[in-house]
Amino acid sequence: MQEKQSKAPLVLMEQVIMVLVFALAAALCVQAFVKARSISVHLSEENHAMNVSQTLAETLKAYHGDLDAVCDRIGGEVKEDGIILYYDSDWNPASAEEEAGFEASFVQKDIGKLCSYGEITVSDAENGREISSMEVAWQEVEDE
Numbered sequence: 001m002q003e004k005q006s007k008a009p010l011v012l013m014e015q016v017i018m019v020l021v022f023a024l025a026a027a028l029c030v031q032a033f034v035k036a037r038s039i040s041v042h043l044s045e046e047n048h049a050m051n052v053s054q055t056l057a058e059t060l061k062a063y064h065g066d067l068d069a070v071c072d073r074i075g076g077e078v079k080e081d082g083i084i085l086y087y088d089s090d091w092n093p094a095s096a097e098e099e100a101g102f103e104a105s106f107v108q109k110d111i112g113k114l115c116s117y118g119e120i121t122v123s124d125a126e127n128g129r130e131i132s133s134m135e136v137a138w139q140e141v142e143d144e
């Protein structure tokens with residue numbers, strides 16, 4: 001007479017392997033979601049930074065580089081060679097550097113008779129990481 005061997009160890013081993021495979025798949029999914037969130041935040045920051053840069057550039061062009069008029073229009077502070085604007089962590093204008101999560105700065109590089117230009121930089125105020133940078137130029141108004 002032959003004895004029947006129990007198949008319970010094989011079934012248990014199969015279930016353990018299935019649990020390990022599902023755990024590995026879950027870990028990969030979690031990593032993918034974390035990476036997707038990181039990419040989303042980074043791209044959102046870049047998008048807001050480019051909007052701020054474009055607004056500042058167009059306002060500088062409209063006012064022909066008059067820094068006081070630009071600050072009256074969109075806020076910010078006139079510094080010795082440019083403008084600085086502060087934004088909170090939700091990209092709303094902030095009144096002080098202490099409240100700022102991001103800052104946009106314009107530095108005037110050259111003032112010519114016909115054309116002037118400068119550089120706009122938007123950065124993370126907490127760690128100083130530059131998010132975007134662009135140059136802007138405008139035509140000077142001739143005095144009559």
